[in-house]
Amino acid sequence: MNDRTRGRAGGGCMTDQADGRPFLKVEGVSKSFGGVRALSEIELEVNRGEIRAIIGPNGAGKTTLINLISRVYPPDRGRITFAGRDITRVPTHRIASVGIGRTFQNVALFRGMTVLDNLMLGRHPLMRPGIFSSGIYWGLAQKKEVEHRARVEWIIDFLEITHIRKTLVAALPLGLQKRVELGRALAGEPTLLLLDEPMAGMNVEEKEDMVRFIFDINEELDKTIVLIEHDMGVVMDISQRVSALDFGVKIAEGTPDEVRANPAVIEAYLGTAAQQASR
């Protein structure tokens, strides 16, 4: 994967910064759980069209940051703006219609549903179902369902999961589940995708597939991507910029090479991983 993907990432697509304002902006955000300071005074700016990686050792607050951006819970302090809009107090169920989609670290698919239904549910923010039209179904509801189905089928095609569309997700291996979850996030037509460890627990082949999909989503579908990843090889290959967290504080930010060379990062986290990468 390395040479090819690195070339593409290097030549990347940091194109769409016409207005100079960052697409996603996190300002002075803090969050505590009980007495534990999970995040303190985090600043983060992500440009449109970027692939941004967030790295850090376990417990650094990466997932907390993603959860704050996707409004799973509110920050104690600070402000989050997205596409020029303050989303700090947006209700959780509105975040998808704002344009933010996400996946979860420990695959949060709806296990009792088929792949198809999971993706259809991903389009929920774009639907306005009424109780009576749904219960009667024939006519209006059916017409809309077919329209949504056509869009979902396009994503199923794109992610190469046509063969499993009617399988219950509980019956799928982890690699495919992660891909289905990516599809579910895409189905809501977000402009920003938050991926929480999209490659955790995958083998090399599955990782290569996932990297390819992330690139395609970024370039062909023009989605901005923020991802958490532990595989340093992948992070260095695919991201244009990297932000490193440790103990809830941002300790470094820059291109992959800059971050890799940063002494604070090496001390906190990359010491062993950098050696592994050079091996």
Add this chain to the structure above:
Amino acid sequence: MVNRECGVFFSTYAADMRLFPLPLTRWTMVGIAGLGFVVFPLVASDYFLNIANLVCIAAVGAIGLNLLVGYTGQISVGHGAFIAAGAYAGALVVTRAGLPFWIALPFGGLMAAVVGAFFGIPSLRIKGLYLAIATLAAQFIIEWLIIHIEWISGGAESTVTVPKAAIGPWVLDTLLEQYFLNLIVLSLAIVFAMNLVRSPIGRAFIAIRDRDVAAEVIGVNLFRYKLLAFAVSSFYAGVTGILYALYLGAANYEQFDIATSIDFLAMIIIGGLGSILGSVFGAFFITVLPMALRVAVDGAVTAALFLFPAANISHVVQSMTAVKLILFGGLIIVFLIVEPEGLNKLWRNIKDYFRVWPYSY
């Protein structure tokens, strides 16, 4: 038998998303409808018509409860009370306002839906056993209100006598006519529920059951959909209540106590959680099993008396009520051990066996 997909291909999404995509299944459904609407009424005696009526009425409520518990994953132990709310609301509309039953049916359902949605509010904060206790409170509060507010209960007996359903001058007072009424309502209830669960609303219900946090981030408004689930479920319960009142000729709170709530929970657990068909199976099982046991036990006693006329077994005869209850409980346990996912799973196993029959390797 009814889901052999082999050789059936779809060229449009609409065809793929039909309620019964396979022609064979559609014909089976036509056959089942024919049995229920034509054959059974022709051959059944009053005894069996009575049973069928009770099964139909119970099945409506069981489907409603399954939408809430099986599909949305919210527990309600107050369903007896929601049934009572519908029964009294419908009964009062018929007796006081003199409106016909076909207005009382949706009205009672709506009243129950309002009550159910109100008592569903705790579900926004609590889940599982805690929610069960909160809805248990609904059971006692509503019962208390019905008994103590004379405007509702109409006096000391707390019984509202309801005239038989009538369409214009045509009074549905035979078992057969009531059977058709109940069967039609049940059919509508089944179709509505099956459509609902394959619609965006049904998907949202299942999403809340499977992963509520993920559902919310994806855009499902938990507040709206949990209350909607309680409302729809209670609407079904309310309709069941009015059907009971019309059938039995009275609305009485004693029919809708905590034991009713437990019975309905038993129906959907034995029938299969998250299955419309299973709810009907469960309603059938829980309604018919006690009757079957009564016939069996009484038959055994008669046989014993006939064989040993000299034996003094009066004390045995007296304890037969307890024996029936023990058998009832025991059979439920046996069923759940044999098939924890309910009768619907048994039916699915049978279908899956015949799916590729006779080449099932």
